[in-house]
Amino acid sequence: MPSNIAHLSPAESGGSSAKSLGRARWLVLSNGLDAGGRSATDVAVDVLAVLVLGVGADQMGVLMTLSGLGFLFFGVPIGIMVDRHLSPALLTAAGIAKAALLSTLVLAWAVDALTFFHLAAAMCLLGVLTVLAETTQATLVPRVVPSANVPRLAARLESADAALGLIVPAAAGLAVAKLGSGPVLALSAAFLLGAGLVALKVRTISPAQHDRTNAGTADAEAALSRWAQFWADAVEGWSVLRSAPALWLLTLSGTASNLGMSLFVPVEAVWILTDLRMGPEFLGFQLTAGSAGALAVTAIASRCIAVLGDRGGILTGSFGCVAAVGLHLVAYLDRSNAAVYLLAGSALWGFMVVLNNITQATVFAWACPEGTLGRVTALRRMLTRGAIPFGTLAGGAVGAAFGTWWALMGWQAFAVLSLALTGMAFRRLGTATIRK
Numbered sequence: 001m002p003s004n005i006a007h008l009s010p011a012e013s014g015g016s017s018a019k020s021l022g023r024a025r026w027l028v029l030s031n032g033l034d035a036g037g038r039s040a041t042d043v044a045v046d047v048l049a050v051l052v053l054g055v056g057a058d059q060m061g062v063l064m065t066l067s068g069l070g071f072l073f074f075g076v077p078i079g080i081m082v083d084r085h086l087s088p089a090l091l092t093a094a095g096i097a098k099a100a101l102l103s104t105l106v107l108a109w110a111v112d113a114l115t116f117f118h119l120a121a122a123m124c125l126l127g128v129l130t131v132l133a134e135t136t137q138a139t140l141v142p143r144v145v146p147s148a149n150v151p152r153l154a155a156r157l158e159s160a161d162a163a164l165g166l167i168v169p170a171a172a173g174l175a176v177a178k179l180g181s182g183p184v185l186a187l188s189a190a191f192l193l194g195a196g197l198v199a200l201k202v203r204t205i206s207p208a209q210h211d212r213t214n215a216g217t218a219d220a221e222a223a224l225s226r227w228a229q230f231w232a233d234a235v236e237g238w239s240v241l242r243s244a245p246a247l248w249l250l251t252l253s254g255t256a257s258n259l260g261m262s263l264f265v266p267v268e269a270v271w272i273l274t275d276l277r278m279g280p281e282f283l284g285f286q287l288t289a290g291s292a293g294a295l296a297v298t299a300i301a302s303r304c305i306a307v308l309g310d311r312g313g314i315l316t317g318s319f320g321c322v323a324a325v326g327l328h329l330v331a332y333l334d335r336s337n338a339a340v341y342l343l344a345g346s347a348l349w350g351f352m353v354v355l356n357n358i359t360q361a362t363v364f365a366w367a368c369p370e371g372t373l374g375r376v377t378a379l380r381r382m383l384t385r386g387a388i389p390f391g392t393l394a395g396g397a398v399g400a401a402f403g404t405w406w407a408l409m410g411w412q413a414f415a416v417l418s419l420a421l422t423g424m425a426f427r428r429l430g431t432a433t434i435r436k
Helices: 016-023 025-052 057-084 088-110 116-144 147-179 181-201 215-223 226-243 245-275 280-333 335-367 373-384 388-402 404-429
Strands: none
Touching (some): 025 088, 025 181, 025 245, 057 245, 057 373, 088 116, 116 373, 147 181, 226 245, 245 335, 245 388, 245 404, 280 335, 280 404, 335 373
């Protein structure tokens, strides 16, 4: 099957498309509630850390680093676990655990006993649970609908993310300004709990656990120790990822993009709240602008990919991300109009990142052999998201020592590197092996 995936016409899709996508509505709703909870948490934690605990860029870097360690250290084990025991119940467990974790922060805030250590520990554990939830969500997609509908479901998941992300951050910013961070964290916990409970309604169209593709090795695998089997599974996922040069280059491109973005994350809230003095409301509006861009692209994602193709969609997304970072640089130089440039940059970033994500989700879902998507997704995220802790730690140090400008310049440099790696993958993607 060509890698430049053509979208099926209505006749080719058949009458079961609407039915299968309707069956996936619970996964879409669960994913959206989870996204809403995460968006509200982002606003509340930023304000809580900067304005309540009084942390600076260096401590924000440490906080963000701890929250990203889950992808680095637990991505592969969680991916293997998801492949072996894939079930919507994993989403339920993750949602309930995340809600309980945030509840401890709400309680500590209410009795004025919250400490930076408590916040850091909670964010670290929340990061591990996020790895579990996101890996399970991605792996469930080709198990909930037929392969022909994977692109449409991926777009619907992104649309659900963006729809709640459009409303929740702005509302959360206003609520924090009026009520404080605690009530908003309670709202986040409610969203995450709802996401876990809704996941109980998700149904798959294939067994939760699949047989190995090579049945002849079953006896040999049974004789392996638990640790040996773990590494065998990890190596198999790694081999799949490395065997396709285009997929490997796209993974490196995502790693560079996340490294750059993470350099700016620790200084962003400090810059906006204490230097630009825009208030917590603006943090919410900025996240809303990013979600608006994401929502806009989900509405036209299928048409964009049909016109641009896989390669064009991914390359366009990379070009757009470079431009979005440039708008943030302009905001730094023009303080009087900084709000306009920051909102525009966030909206453009959201649009281009989601266009890139939807296209890549389709490519990876069809490129991975049956039963390996969870491991490949986990390994890929271990590299792309596992790079974030290093970036946030470095970004916090750079911001504290040299200021916001150098963190922004680092983001721009890595965005350009990501574009270069995407360009290298451009030709290879045309010959990548894509499997249903």
